[in-house]
Amino acid sequence: MRIVLGVLEPDDGAVRWKGRPLDAPARARFGYMPEERGLYPKMRVADQLVHFARLHGIGATEAHAATARWLERLGLGEVADRRTETLSLGNQQRAQLGAALVHDPELLVLDEPFSGLDPVGVDVLSEILRERARAGVPVVFSSHQLELVERLCDAVAIVRAGRVVASGRVADLRARRGGRRWRIAVEGAREDWVASVPSVLVAHVDDGAVVVELEEGADEQALLDAARRAGRVRRFTPEEPTLAQLFREVVA
């Protein structure tokens, strides 16, 4: 993210935007929320947003209008004239978001935007991000709140030690990892019936059913046959992993 915003020099490679190497004027149209939060502590919230909007090349009148609009939207209208340091941490976080959004950026890059927000703030931000994306603005953000990511994102990339270890649309990722995991409920079976199936790698009991993972390329029909031998099969469904499970698997 820092390399995209030009704060860090790449060791290797290049950043391209709309097919061209990224330059400063194009970068000025980006909105950024750094992981290390920071605003001028003694500056008034509204002055701060106006300043950042203008640094991004917005004219004075428009900067004031946009600031008023975003402060209202972020619920900071009442504290607009207070010094930033006197705000609660949650409100400082909202002001930080304002600084990333106020110049109506063409791309949003947000490093852990949800951390430190109360549930209401999370809802407000989620709605803003969805709305920006609908308006055609690519939104890139990092987060460890994977349920939120699952709900919001079209595509994810999982990074381990600086390398992308999995990436793609959330549904594709889940489906790709699925197919080898099955949830089976068998009535009247002995608890260890699964142990006799040779292609089962791992299995655990979950909510009255068994969740098993088969070897690569194994035939799930053999598993179904084994289940039917063990008792009455009430349920046999492919188990798609949650993003959190996917994350654990690829990062472990």
Added chain:
Amino acid sequence: MPAIALVARREIVERLRERSLWVSTGITVAVLAGVLVLPAALGFGGATKGTVAVSGPQAAAAARQAVAQQRAFDVELTIRRVSDDATARRLVRDGDADLAVLAGGRALFAAQDADDSVVSAVQGGSQAARGGRLPPPLPVVTEGGSSASDRQGIAFVAVVILYGQLLGYGFWVATGVVEEKSTRVVELLLSAIRPRQLLAGKVIGIGLLGLGQLILIGLCGVIIGAASGQLDVNGDVVAAVAVVMLWFLLGFALYSCAFAVAGALVPRQEEIQAVTAPLTILILASFFLSFGALDDPSSTLARVLSLIPPSAPMVMPVRLIAGNVPAWEVVLSIALTVAAAAGLIALAARVYGAAVLRTGSRVTLRAVWRATAEQAPAGRRA
């Protein structure tokens, strides 16, 4: 509005809101008023000092008699023996003497605002030397300009104010840089503008603020001085104010970028003192060295120190106000200071961007320099 102007504007607007700026301005004006008004009001200062230039034995005799009875006139005279009348006149014109005894003791040549008691003492000395029953007083020719001691006083006040402004505003640059670094706002700033724009805007904004404060202080000083009758507002005073302004700008250009780089090297406000210590010492040393120039503006040491950059911004103004400086020395001094400032600005532009983003612990100038040297061939450094 370009980014540099926006950054400069923020510095000025935000700092004008800080009470500390107004308090410091008030204190400086109060101290200035004290220096101008108090000594006279309280009768301090003791005997009035005066320098008398003499040539020839008769003139010297008059001066000796004047010294002999100087206590009666509450003056303290310094006699400078010179070879001829022309030299004696020049000393007065240059402000190095208040009074000259000319034509073998038959005429006096006084600086326009030479103290009356000094003139009276020398008149008395001359009468005593010529003997007889009270010969008529000598004709006095006056010469425009301030007396040497007045000019010394103005130069002293000027260098104290210059010292305060250069150190204070240099320090403000350093704390401003560290504030942006320690609050991490710098990362957000540098995602929008280049390090050079941020550095230039900050230095220009704070520098303009310093100049504005200087103008305000100068104006207050002149008004208080004139109102109290302690300061004869003439061309010398106006020139002195102009000299201080000019050398504040030159000195600030020289020191401020160094303060900015120093600030960029440390992560916390607490470490500013340590990292700026070499700069503080340099400015303090220049300040004390300028006192030598106050006593003798034409000494070799004063001349050398007024030419070379670290000390020039404080020694040259003292020489300009207290004495007479050849034009070529002024030009050379300004040229050297501007060249040194340009070099420092280039250095600062190169290392500031690399240093200011290294948060966490203090970095060394050498490490930052090396890092920028490695990245330089890749180009595209902002």
